[in-house]
Amino acid sequence: MKVIIAQIINGIALGSIYVLLVTGFNLMFLVGKIIHFAYPYIVVISMYACWGLLKLTNNPLIAVFGTIISSILLHIMVEPLFRHINTRKGPIDINSSFIVSLGIALILTEIMSHQLNYGFPIAFPLNWMSSSIFLEINLIRISTGQLYTLLVSILIALALFILIYQTQLGRAFRAIAENISKARLQGIPILRLNLLLYGIAGLLGGIIALLFSMLIGSASPWLGEYIALKVLAVAIVAGLGNMKGGLICGLVLGIVESLIIHFLPGSWSNALAFLMMLFVILIRPRGIFNKNSIES
């Protein structure tokens, strides 16, 4: 029983990162009108930036800011590509955005495989990982890394939900999510808000990269694919674009994955995510929380 509780705690920490990833992915889907498959890949390359900065400067503060800035810059850099697709005449072609994002993902993987650390996985310093024990009761252990991850994730998720549901900027994002033509007619500055959206997604991605590096302590060129597939699965299971659904499903996946690792080899966790996805698609094709709306 104690082992299961310990695994659930691990799962909540991991799940909270999935929640942030899915929130960023859904935000890009709803407001940016793109399927940003490369989002987790940018998170992973930001982890590489963090690792590099730590190695170079040994200064955690520089690493933190550098990671966030690199993630924001990468997002701002890819924005014109998606803008070009979405501002073409005719209805927005979300499938094209998926292909472009997939291309970005492959390029980033190639860069990580060949140019960074000779393609070998990277390991973060032990002091960065915050692996010291914050609380220990028999087998139940909560590391400071897990605690940070959980606290920061809750704070960020809360801040994002306040931004979306309580601020004028959030209302504008939701208006764009509902109908971009009406939003344009309303006088909402779509281009400026789109750039801001990529900035916010970049900020979120940078924070996720920091949390991930503290929680798992390593990264490899293939980590992006591993996370991206899960994020896609969670987003589809919850219902593409369903922010609240993504929150619940992300957390559930984290917990289930941690429990599975206890009973089965870890490599089964991806299969499980996709089994869940297949099952949900069969019975609820639009996801469990089935409204494709930021409101739901």
Next chain:
Amino acid sequence: MAPNREKIILKIENMTVRYGPIFALKKVNLKIAQGEIVVLIGSNGAGKSTLLKSIIGLEKPTEGHIIYQEKEISLWGPDHITRFGIFLIPEDGGIFRTLTVEENLQLGAYHFFSQYQERIEVVIKLFPVLKERLKQVAGTLSGGEQRVLAFGKALMSNSRILMLDEPSIGLSPKYIVQIFETIQALNQRGYTILLAEQNVIQASKYANRIYVLENGQIVLNGNASDLRNHPRIKEAYFGS
């Protein structure tokens, strides 16, 4: 408010809008004086909506000029034009159905949010039904209430010119009269109105001037009182 014919606030000169080889608008000239109600009439596909969309910046003219308050605005975007005082209420009202009534009104004041409180008081005084519905999701309002919300949203902006694209479409005769009375009331409060309508009988009752569009060209224009009796209008729209 009596229109000030001396003060032209919106002027369109030789405007052409083309989609490839197809002319949506051809050499259109139009003037609107401050405080006027101007009605654009024409059948489906005549170019009324394209004209309104060009003024708000959604369509870019291939040729010609749009001058608002002595500034050339033909290359401006909708966000700039809306902030500068022109607002378009589209055919479906342009409301955000998944947002609440209050959120819709807040978005109406997007560029002037610091003045939200004073503006909402004015809007609620004009349209008391919105006060009871503030927390309601806009998509659950009745058709007539959604039109009222569309007006409320427009008034939350800094608009001087309200453009309406077929506001009476799909409404019952009772609501149609109400809509036109609201338009007249807004005009009396100082708003200049540019209205695209197919309901010529109602629209011509309230209009100061009428422009008739056919195949993207202005074929007739003049005072509403004169054009109502014009044989071409009578034949095409009044059935006599």
